[in-house]
Amino acid sequence: MRGRRMAVAGVAAVVASATGVAAxxxxxxxxxxxxxTGAGAASDGxxxxxRQKITWGRCQSGPDDAAGRELDEAKAQCAEVLVPLDYxxxxxxxxxxxxxxxxxxxxxxxxxVLLYNPGGPGVPALHLVLQVKRAAPQVAARxxxxxxxxxxxxxxxxxNCGWPEAVIGSAGPDRRTFDRGVALAKDMxxxxxxxxxxxxxxxxxxxxxxxxxxxxxxxEPRLSYLGSSYGTYLGxxxxxxxxxxxxxxxxxxxxxxxxxxxxLTGTQGPALRAALRHWAAWAARRHGRYGLGATTGAVMAxxxxxxxxxxxxxxRVGGHRVGARLLPLVLFGVTAGDSEETYAGFAADVRxxxxxxxxxxxxxxxxLQAVLTGLSSPDADGAASAQTAIMCxxxxxxxxxxxxxxxxxxxxxxxxxxxxxxRNLTPCSFWPVPPAEPPTRVRNDxxxxxxxxxxxxxxxxxxxxxxxxxxxxxxxxTLRGAFRHTVYGGLFAPRDACVDGAVDRYLLDGVLPxxxxxxxxxxxxxG
Numbered sequence: 001m002r003g004r005r006m007a008v009a010g011v012a013a014v015v016a017s018a019t020g021v022a023a024x025x026x027x028x029x030x031x032x033x034x035x036x037t038g039a040g041a042a043s044d045g046x047x048x049x050x051r052q053k054i055t056w057g058r059c060q061s062g063p064d065d066a067a068g069r070e071l072d073e074a075k076a077q078c079a080e081v082l083v084p085l086d087y088x089x090x091x092x093x094x095x096x097x098x099x100x101x102x103x104x105x106x107x108x109x110x111x112x113v114l115l116y117n118p119g120g121p122g123v124p125a126l127h128l129v130l131q132v133k134r135a136a137p138q139v140a141a142r143x144x145x146x147x148x149x150x151x152x153x154x155x156x157x158x159x160n161c162g163w164p165e166a167v168i169g170s171a172g173p174d175r176r177t178f179d180r181g182v183a184l185a186k187d188m189x190x191x192x193x194x195x196x197x198x199x200x201x202x203x204x205x206x207x208x209x210x211x212x213x214x215x216x217x218x219x220e221p222r223l224s225y226l227g228s229s230y231g232t233y234l235g236x237x238x239x240x241x242x243x244x245x246x247x248x249x250x251x252x253x254x255x256x257x258x259x260x261x262x263x264l265t266g267t268q269g270p271a272l273r274a275a276l277r278h279w280a281a282w283a284a285r286r287h288g289r290y291g292l293g294a295t296t297g298a299v300m301a302x303x304x305x306x307x308x309x310x311x312x313x314x315x316r317v318g319g320h321r322v323g324a325r326l327l328p329l330v331l332f333g334v335t336a337g338d339s340e341e342t343y344a345g346f347a348a349d350v351r352x353x354x355x356x357x358x359x360x361x362x363x364x365x366x367x368l369q370a371v372l373t374g375l376s377s378p379d380a381d382g383a384a385s386a387q388t389a390i391m392c393x394x395x396x397x398x399x400x401x402x403x404x405x406x407x408x409x410x411x412x413x414x415x416x417x418x419x420x421x422x423r424n425l426t427p428c429s430f431w432p433v434p435p436a437e438p439p440t441r442v443r444n445d446x447x448x449x450x451x452x453x454x455x456x457x458x459x460x461x462x463x464x465x466x467x468x469x470x471x472x473x474x475x476x477x478t479l480r481g482a483f484r485h486t487v488y489g490g491l492f493a494p495r496d497a498c499v500d501g502a503v504d505r506y507l508l509d510g511v512l513p514x515x516x517x518x519x520x521x522x523x524x525x526x527g
Contacts, residue, residue, distance in 0.1 A: 045090035050216035067127040098155035099148045100126040106141040114143035119229030122387035124154030135489035150207045152386045160382025161192040170421040172324035173311040189430035200436035203393035208238040222247035228486045236442045256463030257442040261395030265422040269415045275457035278483045309357035320372040328421035335457040337493040338483040392428035445473040449506045458485030475513045477502045482521035
């Protein structure tokens with residue numbers, strides 16, 4: 001991301017969605033949807049959507065819309081397209097999907113449209129096309145860059161369940177704290193019951209179908225795509241549904257396509273601990289500055305001591321109370337990247353928490369203040385409920401709370417910091433409606449470039465390999481020795497010239513590596 005502030009903001013979005021969700025029973029859609037293969041669209045009643053006229057205009061929606069103003073200053077255009085709420089009933093209710101476009105800066109060499117999805121799920125992307133242009137101006141020269149706010153996200157038709165809190169957080173140290181989370185999850189799910197008619201259609205499959213409507217409405221025979229994190233799953237689903245519509249596709253830090261769903265975070269434990277140890281080694285070399293421990297083990301012990309203190313009673317951090325429910329979410333900030341800047345910012349936050357755990361009066365760093373304020377705020381704009389709805393609409397998970405409690409107890413010792421967070425239940429265990437369709441089984445041979453890091457704490461490398469095997473036409477560029485989530489272009493983490501070169505060659509010249517390749521990261525630990 002763009003510096004530590006954007007990195008932590010992105011991490012918070014991922015954590016909020018991944019630790020506030022879980023799904024209900026799965027059963028097939030009411031009718032077959034022939035758009036799975038990209039064929040038969042007109043006969044399925046989609047012709048009016050695919051041939052709709054797009055009316056482009058200014059992006060700024062009002063005097064306080066700074067993001068829209070920045071898009072306008074960059075000469076971007078914004079528009080909305082209509083799509084079916086339910087693709088099995090294209091003659092029924094419609095919803096709006098908002099998008100932005102930055103035209104190719106070298107129109108004489110333009111080769112098509114590149115749609116960007118940064119992940120989430122449910123992260124608005126209209127404004128983020130500007131980041132792609134800044135990170136990869138040579139790509140922006142050849143492609144029209146398109147950002148889409150997925151259905152029910154951002155400026156698209158909205159979904160807001162009126163949640164008084166945005167996250168469930170950690171299950172805490174005992175049965176009492178776990179039961180509080182169960183009650184919160186039930187309450188959050190019940191608040192979405194008024195949207196029963198909409199919820200089954202808030203899904204990755206329908207977002208992929210929306211992408212293809214946009215492609216057709218733009219008059220493009222094929223669509224190029226750049227997706228990171230959850231955006232890789234969206235891209236993989238698009239490839240499965242519309243294999244002949246895909247042009248050049250890049251998946252950065254791929255999600256395990258066989259496991260994606262509300263409980264996917266349960267696979268993160270080893271990768272999170274490895275990332276925390278990597279940062280701890282960095283902090284140990286700077287014990288004189290941060291005072292967190294002179295060895296990796298000592299720094300890890302400090303973090304675990306902070307965690308135990310928060311289990312006993314909330315830590316006082318300025319005007320905030322950071323208890324067992326929220327502390328792991330704060331510590332999840334270690335996943336924001338492995339640059340010097342990010343590690344230093346995280347160390348400063350841990351130093352504050354360490355003092356608070358020892359009863360010393362402290363004030364939060366500006367970044368910690370922002371994170372704590374965000375975690376304790378209500379879901380005013382519905383972003384968290386929309387993110388949750390996407391996950392709930394994609395895959396079913398167990399509905400019995402005991403399933404989660406047993407899993408958490410089984411991993412107390414080997415996952416002392418994050419286990420009760422990543423294995424906790426979510427509102428999807430009590431979701432008012434089941435998914436409308438079964439999960440997408442991704443298996444195809446469409447050419448794809450995948451990039452990712454061996455130490456990725458957000459989408460563990462083992463899951464990336466699962467997706468690589470499922471996409472038999474893919475080539476994988478591995479950044480070895482890096483502990484960061486997303487690796488291309490400096491969009492969400494430090495840049496790497498080797499990775500960037502491979503992606504740019506593919507997007508600009510269509511050249512996939514002849515075989516899987518390895519790039520070696522420069523680690524900040526030895527500095």
